[in-house]
Amino acid sequence: MTSDHLTPVQKAVSGFWPGYFDTMGWGFGMSVRTRRTHLGPSVGSYGWPGFYGTAWYNDPDEEMTTIFIMQRAHAGDQRLPTWLDFWTAVYQAIDD
Numbered sequence: 001m002t003s004d005h006l007t008p009v010q011k012a013v014s015g016f017w018p019g020y021f022d023t024m025g026w027g028f029g030m031s032v033r034t035r036r037t038h039l040g041p042s043v044g045s046y047g048w049p050g051f052y053g054t055a056w057y058n059d060p061d062e063e064m065t066t067i068f069i070m071q072r073a074h075a076g077d078q079r080l081p082t083w084l085d086f087w088t089a090v091y092q093a094i095d096d
Contacts, residue, residue, distance in 0.1 A: 001028045002046040040087035049076040066090055
């Protein structure tokens with residue numbers, strides 16, 4: 001359920017935008033992080049990036065769940081600056 005179930009062929013012909021599946025995959029009903037690209041979710045993190053910005057993620061490596069709530073069309077697009085700011089704030093707050 002929380003591991004990537006897409007094949008390379010499936011990733012090559014689909015996605016929300018070009019390169020989407022370079023760092024993401026899909027489990028059963030949720031996205032799964034397959035590669036870490038910046039300060040943010042660890043590989044193996046899973047959750048749901050909602051279209052209107054209401055999203056949740058679970059990061060088992062950090063023992064952390066994050067919830068982001070905003071009601072705005074297309075706000076779930078992880079390429080938006082809002083998301084980079086969100087992930088930066090969340091992961092900088094970790095005090096091991």
